[in-house]
Structure formats: structure tokens, C-alpha cells
Amino acid sequence: MNYKRLFDVLNACSMQRWAEILEPQLTDYFNNLNHGDYSRWKASIDNLPAIVPSQIILDSDSVQIGKAVDCPEGIAEELKQQLQVLMPWRKGPFNLFGCLIDTEWRSDLKWSRLEQHIKPLDDRMVLDIGCGNGYYGWRMLGNNARHIVGLDPTLLFYMQFSAIKKYIPEANIDLLPFGIQKLPDFKLNFDAVFSMGVIYHRRDPIEHVRQCLNCLKTGGELVLESLVIDDENIDALIPNDRYAKMNNVWAIPNTATMIDWVEQAGFQNARIIDVTQTTSDEQRQTEWMKFESLSDFLNKEDKSQTVEGYPAPTRAILLADKP
Ligand SMILES: C[S@@+](CC[C@H](N)C(=O)[O-])C[C@H]1O[C@@H](n2cnc3c(N)ncnc32)[C@H](O)[C@@H]1O
Numbered sequence: 001m002n003y004k005r006l007f008d009v010l011n012a013c014s015m016q017r018w019a020e021i022l023e024p025q026l027t028d029y030f031n032n033l034n035h036g037d038y039s040r041w042k043a044s045i046d047n048l049p050a051i052v053p054s055q056i057i058l059d060s061d062s063v064q065i066g067k068a069v070d071c072p073e074g075i076a077e078e079l080k081q082q083l084q085v086l087m088p089w090r091k092g093p094f095n096l097f098g099c100l101i102d103t104e105w106r107s108d109l110k111w112s113r114l115e116q117h118i119k120p121l122d123d124r125m126v127l128d129i130g131c132g133n134g135y136y137g138w139r140m141l142g143n144n145a146r147h148i149v150g151l152d153p154t155l156l157f158y159m160q161f162s163a164i165k166k167y168i169p170e171a172n173i174d175l176l177p178f179g180i181q182k183l184p185d186f187k188l189n190f191d192a193v194f195s196m197g198v199i200y201h202r203r204d205p206i207e208h209v210r211q212c213l214n215c216l217k218t219g220g221e222l223v224l225e226s227l228v229i230d231d232e233n234i235d236a237l238i239p240n241d242r243y244a245k246m247n248n249v250w251a252i253p254n255t256a257t258m259i260d261w262v263e264q265a266g267f268q269n270a271r272i273i274d275v276t277q278t279t280s281d282e283q284r285q286t287e288w289m290k291f292e293s294l295s296d297f298l299n300k301e302d303k304s305q306t307v308e309g310y311p312a313p314t315r316a317i318l319l320a321d322k323p
Contacts, residue, residue, distance in 0.1 A: 044085035058142030061108035068098025088289040104289035124191035130198035133160035153179040196225035209265035244297035267320035
């Protein structure tokens with residue numbers, strides 16, 4: 001991955017100090033990469049057929065790169081085989097030259113719930129913390145953002161992003177294969193920070209929101225999405241062990257607590273713009289994600305509860321401004 005365009009845009013947006021430390025961080029990361037699947041995943045990306053996309057559509061539900069007719073005879077199957085080496089595909093959908101990557105999540109549904117509420121992204125610098133394979137970043141580019149910087153420590157998601165970006169190398173989007181811990185202590189200058197599906201995995205949620213604040217310029221917008229509980233009597237659900245079979249969920253707030261965390265961290269005008277219970281239309285097993293999914297995480301007799309007896313997954317989206 002070539003990060004030159006990212007460094008250039010960071011320099012142009014008063015974030016040169018970050019660019020300076022990112023360069024050695026990235027070199028160090030890639031020099032020391034010893035994940036057991038890396039060579040296999042890298043080979044699949046290297047072996048992706050060379051096809052030039054005749055169109056790119058980033059403002060539709062599936063991120064579309066090229067058309068089926070761009071694919072020379074016999075190449076479509078090879079493309080699908082290489083992309084399937086990168087399974088499980090969780091966030092999407094993507095459509096590459098007619099090959100629909102039907103991901104576990106219909107991530108477009110969440111995007112459609114928030115798109116009309118956020119500040120326009122035109123010419124905005126956006127940081128997407130815990131961006132997964134970058135699906136939302138492509139949708140932000142479809143909304144004319146200037147540059148998207150995604151942050152995610154899961155190597156497979158970085159490889160999926162790299163596979164997509166191979167067909168649009170000039171796109172103004174980059175993924176840093178790091179967790180939020182690697183963000184600098186000094187202030188950054190983003191117009192918008194997204195943190196979706198991350199806060200309940202963090203042991204100190206207020207500190208997580210403070211880190212988001214530190215990345216924003218004055219007047220910048222936070223988009224925070226979390227699992228929530230619909231219970232006014234407890235501030236947050238602290239699962240004893242697993243929640244919906246996930247073993248790294250620390251605290252699931254109610255919406256009032258979510259607002260409270262964000263205000264305590266220093267944001268203003270915090271408001272919830274959507275609360276939606278997750279359905280099996282939105283999260284399900286597919287040809288591209290063959291492991292267990294939502295229906296396996298719910299009590300078979302009572303779908304309003306998880307298998308552990310907690311309220312079934314419901315998610316809220318909060319917006320707030322940096323004063
Ligand atoms: C539930 S997924 C959410 C993905 C995407 N933001 C969405 O809303 O669909 C949580 C993501 O956070 C990432 N993650 C886990 N620990 C993280 C950390 N310390 N910093 C940033 N991202 C992290 C995971 O790799 C995963 O992709």
C-alpha cells in the first residue's frame with residue numbers, strides 16, 4: 001500500500017506532525033507482520049485479475065466497481081475465487097465487475113439511517129475509527145468527502161480493503177492497520193470522526209470519546225454508534241461473560257448514558273438520531289460469511305433475547321459537535 005497521497009493530504013490539512021510519525025509506524029508494522037494467513041491473503045490480492053473498471057458507483061447501496069461486461073471471458077470465476085480467499089466478508093455489500101459480495105451485514109441499511117442527519121461531507125476530512133474493511137469510507141467518498149482515513153487493527157479487513165482499492169488506486173481513502181491506541185496524543189484536525197460499533201468493546205468508554213474529540217477540529221462532528229439497552233433503570237448493561245456470543249463486550253449503555261458519556265468527554269449538542277433493533281435482514285449468514293450470525297445469537301424461543309438472556313441487539317446513532 002502506498003500512503004504518499006495520505007501524507008500529502010495530511011500535510012495540506014495541518015496534520016504534518018501526524019504524517020511524520022505515521023511513516024515509521026507503518027514501516028515498522030509491515031516489516032514485522034507475521035500473521036499466519038498473511039501470505040495466503042496477499043497471494044489472493046496479487047492474483048486478482050487485472051481489469052479496468054468502466055464505472056465506479058459509490059452512492060448506491062452496494063459499492064460498485066466496474067460492470068460485468070468489463071470482465072473478459074472466463075475471468076469472472078477467477079475474480080470470485082480470489083475474493084473468496086478473503087472470507088469471511090462481514091461489511092458491505094460490494095459489487096466488483098458483476099460479482100456481488102453479499103456480506104454478513106447489509107451495512108447500507110445503517111448508512112441510510114444516518115446519511116440524511118450528518119453534516120454534509122463535501123470536501124471534508126474524515127476519520128473512521130474501527131472502519132472494518134472500509135465499506136462506509138467508500139460511501140463517504142460517494143458523498144464527496146475529501147479524504148477518508150480508516151483505522152482498524154484486524155488484518156483481514158485491511159486485506160479486503162486492499163483488494164477493493166487495487167481496482168481504484170487513486171481513490172482518496174486509506175486504511176491504517178492500527179487500533180485507536182496508536183493515535184497520537186496531540187490534536188488532529190478532522191472535520192468528522194466516525195466511531196461505529198467500537199465503544200462497547202472499549203474498557204473506558206469516556207476515554208474513547210475523548211480520543212475522538214482530540215481528533216476533531218472546532219465545530220467538527222462526532223458520529224458515534226453503539227449497541228444500547230432499552231432500560232431506564234440501569235445506566236449500562238455489563239455482561240457477566242458473553243453478549244450475543246461476543247466475548248469482548250464491556251458495557252452497553254442506554255441512550256441517556258450514551259449522551260452523558262459524550263458530554264462528559266467535552267462534546268456539545270449530543271443527540272440520538274436513530275435507534276433500531278437489528279434484524280436478520282440486516283445481519284445474516286451468506287455465501288460470503290459462513291459462520292454463525294444473528295439468528296444463532298438469539299434465543300430460539302424468544303427472539304427478543306440473546307442466548308445469554310440479555311435484550312436482543314439494538315443499536316443507536318448519536319451525533320455531537322466539538323465546541
Ligand atoms: C463491530 S465492528 C464495526 C465495523 C464498522 N465500523 C461498522 O459499523 O460496521 C468493530 C470494528 O472495530 C475494530 N476494532 C477492534 N478493536 C479496535 C481498536 N482498538 N481500535 C479501532 N478499531 C478496533 C474491529 O476490528 C472491527 O472491525
